[in-house]
Structures are given as structure tokens and as C-alpha cells.
Amino acid sequence: MSEIKILIQGYARPAKGGYIASPTTTLIKDSGKLILVDPGANDKALLRELAKEKLKPGDIDIIFLTHYHPDHILNIRLFPQADVYDGNTIYRGDREIFYDGKTIPGAAVKVIATPGHAHEHASLLVETKEGKCAIAGDVFWWEDGQEPALDKKSLLRLTDEFVKDKVALRKSRQKLLQLADYIIPGHGKKFQVTRRKPGRHSGGPA
Ligand SMILES: [Zn+2]
Numbered sequence: 001m002s003e004i005k006i007l008i009q010g011y012a013r014p015a016k017g018g019y020i021a022s023p024t025t026t027l028i029k030d031s032g033k034l035i036l037v038d039p040g041a042n043d044k045a046l047l048r049e050l051a052k053e054k055l056k057p058g059d060i061d062i063i064f065l066t067h068y069h070p071d072h073i074l075n076i077r078l079f080p081q082a083d084v085y086d087g088n089t090i091y092r093g094d095r096e097i098f099y100d101g102k103t104i105p106g107a108a109v110k111v112i113a114t115p116g117h118a119h120e121h122a123s124l125l126v127e128t129k130e131g132k133c134a135i136a137g138d139v140f141w142w143e144d145g146q147e148p149a150l151d152k153k154s155l156l157r158l159t160d161e162f163v164k165d166k167v168a169l170r171k172s173r174q175k176l177l178q179l180a181d182y183i184i185p186g187h188g189k190k191f192q193v194t195r196r197k198p199g200r201h202s203g204g205p206a
Pocket residue numbers: 067069117138162
């Protein structure tokens with residue numbers, strides 16, 4: 001069982017000529033390790049939130065990057081000591097160590113390939129007290145003020161203006177909606193996956 005804490009809820013506000021944006025940054029405590037997912041681009045907010053947890057940047061063991069969009073990555077410069085993981089490789093200085101891409105080595109955190117928004121995109125699935133939680137990066141994201149309906153259909157239909165492969169993105173969304181009880185999107189608020197409960201008369205004669 002792991003503990004997770006959302007340090008920063010991801011945001012994306014259209015601004016003149018672009019966006020003001022930083023993704024959801026999540027802290028996982030598992031097997032004595034501190035894993036920071038998507039450190040984002042807002043250095044002041046991140047340092048402030050870490051301090052609230054009584055943590056210094058040097059305490060973080062692992063940085064996990066869901067994908068290589070700079071707004072998800074810029075703050076890795078605050079953690080020069082940490083190992084940086086993506087969906088299949090560990091970066092330690094100039095060493096690149098391949099791992100199986102299924103579990104963070106030495107931790108009970110599952111890695112799920114979720115291509116579509118970006119080809120290299122990976123998400124994490126974490127067992128917590130409240131259920132299975134997917135840290136989904138930009139498999140799910142929306143602009144501030146564009147909160148979608150949270151039924152499956154609407155979530156599968158969410159538009160993504162940066163998508164690289166629409167078919168793969170849809171499959172990745174389906175995968176996470178199937179596996180997780182909760183989803184933490186790249187930009188937007190954590191939500192619960194609603195499952196249709198089997199009807200009283202389903203599966204046999206009444
Ligand atoms: Zn992205």
C-alpha cells in the first residue's frame with residue numbers, strides 16, 4: 001500500500017499567445033522511497049508545497065516523468081540528486097538504465113504505457129487506502145474552466161489539441177478507466193471513476 005499526496009493541482013489557463021500552465025505534481029511514498037511525479041514548471045509553488053510536507057528537494061529519491069512536454073519537466077533542475085524515470089528508462093547522470101516498464105524497481109508502483117497524447121507517455125497505478133489511483137498525466141487534461149462531464153463517454157471524447165495519436169489516446173483512456181478507481185489528470189481535478197453497477201436482474205433469470 002502506498003500513500004499519495006497531490007502537491008499541486010495541474011492548471012492550464014489560456015493566456016496571450018499561449019498558456020499559463022503547470023501539471024499536477026504528485027508525491028508517492030512507497031517502500032521508504034519518495035517519488036515525485038511530474039515536477040512541473042512552477043518552482044515557487046513546488047518548493048512551498050514540499051516545505052509544507054517538511055521536505056527539501058534533496059529528500060526526493062525518484063522523479064517520474066509521464067512524458068516529455070517541458071511544462072511537466074522544467075523543475076527537474078531542482079532535484080539534481082534524484083534518479084529520473086520515464087516509462088522504461090532510469091536516468092542517473094549520463095547513465096541510462098533500462099527497466100521492465102511495468103513496475104518502479106523496488107516499489108509497489110505499476111507503470112502503464114499510455115501513448116497517444118505523446119508517444120512516450122506512461123502513467124502510474126498506485127494502490128492506496130481509498131483504492132487504485134492512476135496518475136494519468138495528460139491522458140486526461142483540460143483547460144481551467146472547461147471541466148468535462150465525468151461519465152466514461154465524455155471522458156473518452158475529451159479533446160486534446162496536442163494529441164499525437166488519437167486512436168492510441170482513446171485506448172489509453174479506456175485502459176486507465178478500466179484499471180483505476182480514481183484518476184489524477186495532468187491538468188484538472190482528481191476524479192472518481194464511475195462504474196455502472198450490475199442491475200439486480202442481470203446475469204440470470206429473475
Ligand atoms: Zn503534455
